[in-house]
Amino acid sequence: MHIFDSVQKTKRKFTPLKEANATLYVCGPTVYDDAHLGHAKSALVFDLLTRVLEANGYTVTYARNITDIDDKIIKKAIEQKKNIKEITDFYTDAFHTEMQAIGVKRPTLEPKATQSLEAMYALIQQLLDKGHAYKTANGDVYFDTASDAKYLSLSHRIQNEEDKQERIESSSFKRNSADFALWKSVKDDSVTFDSPFGAGRPGWHLECSAMIEKHLAYKNREFAIDIHGGGADLLFPHHENEAAQTRCATNHALANYWMHNGFVNIDGEKMSKSLGNSFFLKDALKEHDGEVLRFYLLSTHYRSDFNFNTEDLMHSKKRLDRLYRLKKRLFGLAKNEEDTAFTKSLLKSLNDDMNVSTALALIDEMISNANETLDTAGKHKQLKRDTMANLTYIETLLGFGLKNPYEYFQFGVDSATKEQIDTLIAKRNEAKKAKDFALSDSIRNEILAFNVNLMDTPQGTFWEKI
RNA sequence: GGUGCCAUCGCCAAGUGGUAAGGCCGCAGCCUGCAAAGCUGCUAUCCCCAGUUCAAAUCUGGGUGGCACCUCCA
Numbered sequence: 039m040h041i042f043d044s045v046q047k048t049k050r051k052f053t054p055l056k057e058a059n060a061t062l063y064v065c066g067p068t069v070y071d072d073a074h075l076g077h078a079k080s081a082l083v084f085d086l087l088t089r090v091l092e093a094n095g096y097t098v099t100y101a102r103n104i105t106d107i108d109d110k111i112i113k114k115a116i117e118q119k120k121n122i123k124e125i126t127d128f129y130t131d132a133f134h135t136e137m138q139a140i141g142v143k144r145p146t147l148e149p150k151a152t153q154s155l156e157a158m159y160a161l162i163q164q165l166l167d168k169g170h171a172y173k174t175a176n177g178d179v180y181f182d183t184a185s186d187a188k189y190l191s192l193s194h195r196i197q198n199e200e201d202k203q204e205r206i207e208s209s210s211f212k213r214n215s216a217d218f219a220l221w222k223s224v225k226d227d228s229v230t231f232d233s234p235f236g237a238g239r240p241g242w243h244l245e246c247s248a249m250i251e252k253h254l255a256y257k258n259r260e261f262a263i264d265i266h267g268g269g270a271d272l273l274f275p276h277h278e279n280e281a282a283q284t285r286c287a288t289n290h291a292l293a294n295y296w297m298h299n300g301f302v303n304i305d306g307e308k309m310s311k312s313l314g315n316s317f318f319l320k321d322a323l324k325e326h327d328g329e330v331l332r333f334y335l336l337s338t339h340y341r342s343d344f345n346f347n348t349e350d351l352m353h354s355k356k357r358l359d360r361l362y363r364l365k366k367r368l369f370g371l372a373k374n375e376e377d378t379a380f381t382k383s384l385l386k387s388l389n390d391d392m393n394v395s396t397a398l399a400l401i402d403e404m405i406s407n408a409n410e411t412l413d414t415a416g417k418h419k420q421l422k423r424d425t426m427a428n429l430t431y432i433e434t435l436l437g438f439g440l441k442n443p444y445e446y447f448q449f450g451v452d453s454a455t456k457e458q459i460d461t462l463i464a465k466r467n468e469a470k471k472a473k474d475f476a477l478s479d480s481i482r483n484e485i486l487a488f489n490v491n492l493m494d495t496p497q498g499t500f501w502e503k504i
Numbered sequence: 505g506g507u508g509c510c511a512u513c514g515c516c517a518a519g520u521g522g523u524a525a526g527g528c529c530g531c532a533g534c535c536u537g538c539a540a541a542g543c544u545g546c547u548a549u550c551c552c553c554a555g556u557u558c559a560a561a562u563c564u565g566g567g568u569g570g571c572a573c574c575u576c577c578a
Binding site: 047064065066067068073074075076077078079080081083108109110193194195196242268269270271272273274275276298299300301302303308309337338339341342343345349350352353354356357360363364367393394395396398399400401402403406409410412413414470473475478479482491492493494495500502 | 506507508509510515516517518519525526527528529535536537538539540541542543544571572573574575576577578
């Protein structure tokens with residue numbers, strides 16, 4: 039398979055550091071608020087990546103951190119008069135629930151910053167020992183960017199001299215404006231940790247490097263891990279700094295491949311608090327099936343920016359509906375081996391830097407072909423079993439079509455309404471039997487008022503929520 | 505100001521040197537009591553200009569128009 043490396047800016051063949059294994063680290067959420075659609079997108083992209091890697095036979099070790107030390111968390115705790123752990127536990131649980139709703143599997147490891155402090159101390163000490171970090175008069179420890187010849191090689195930035203001078207004056211403790219905190223000394227009575235460098239809190243960038251060393255890193259290879267992922271905004275400064283820390287403190291570079299997913303905008307606007315609740319995943323999940331959100335958010339290439347809007351989402355849903363209608367036609371049937379021309383070409387397109395668009399086009403084509411054959415040769419057993427195999431393959435590789443197809447089409451309809459609809463359908467069928475089409479049509483209009491579609495089939499009359 | 509990305513049918517969106525995938529919408533037809541669903545058919549020469557090439561949406565240069573990062577951020 040090939041993936042686009044956002045540091046080398048080219049598609050590269052994926053060659054693992056250790057045969058048949060793949061190690062992946064993705065920057066996870068800071069748990070101080072509800073997950074928004076951007077968190078969902080990032081989690082979905084790398085969930086898909088692990089599925090594709092696994093489909094290629096790799097054993098994937100996937101770590102996604104939980105940042106549970108952060109100024110914003112502390113601020114929230116003070117505002118809500120709760121302790122830090124209440125806040126972080128609450129939002130961590132919510133994150134897990136919502137990710138599950140959109141079909142994101144749990145990573146192999148979910149290290150928390152609070153459980154990785156020793157690894158952070160070790161990293162700081164190594165950087166101090168090697169002369170890549172320095173302590174300041176007020177007790178902070180900074181990374182010395184001037185000591186790292188490869189600094190900015192990740193993001194391909196050029197140090198801006200004017201900017202450099204300007205900021206040095208405003209921060210008397212740093213040697214260089216680009217230097218970033220490894221340890222921030224905190225003297226007040228808020229949340230602090232007693233480190234060998236005094237009481238304080240770790241710098242944000244440090245956490246990821248430390249967790250990778252502790253949980254994932256190969257010890258004697260050129261790179262600590264195979265793939266490092268995250269949102270496009272993290273390339274600089276976060277990933278640049280992570281890479282610098284690891285490179286300077288250890289004997290290996292951080293990652294062989296870097297992957298960055300594009301941003302999610304809402305109705306053409308950058309997500310912001312001013313958009314109200316419209317960008318929280320939990321709110322989107324009240325309106326739409328999680329799998330529809332998954333399908334929609336994954337429907338365009340992961341590196342492109344994504345413009346979320348309800349109209350496109352509904353169009354996308356119609357595409358997923360086709361998959362579920364085919365599943366309805368085959369519901370409960372046995373399947374053959376999942377090794378067809380279709381499954382091969384599906385994996386092939388995803389192996390090309392996760393080309394989901396091509397994959398979806400293949401799925402559409404498979405659905406049309408299957409429907410056509412089913413229409414003309416309904417007893418084609420072999421085709422049915424192959425189609426079932428194809429659907430199962432789509433479920434595991436892409437996470438689409440996992441639900442009961444009848445329940446899928448009833449999203450958001452309460453049981454009382456369902457009963458009313460069923461009663462009306464029974465009445466309508468009686469009218470139809472009596473050839474009283476005026477009556478049956480008027481009953482249909484009553485049913486349509488529930489915002490559902492009706493469809494008469496040889497197996498009976500079914501309804502779908504629109 | 506620095507760095508980088510993008511511009512393909514009404515909308516969403518692949519393709520990145522060999523003569524434009526797919527979905528939604530629309531139109532016509534088959535099926536249906538009528539619908540819905542399903543199926544079939546139809547619907548773009550790729551922002552503009554110049555160049556390279558036997559051949560360009562795809563490469564080069566110039567324009568125009570969007571956007572992102574450079575501060576916490578998925």
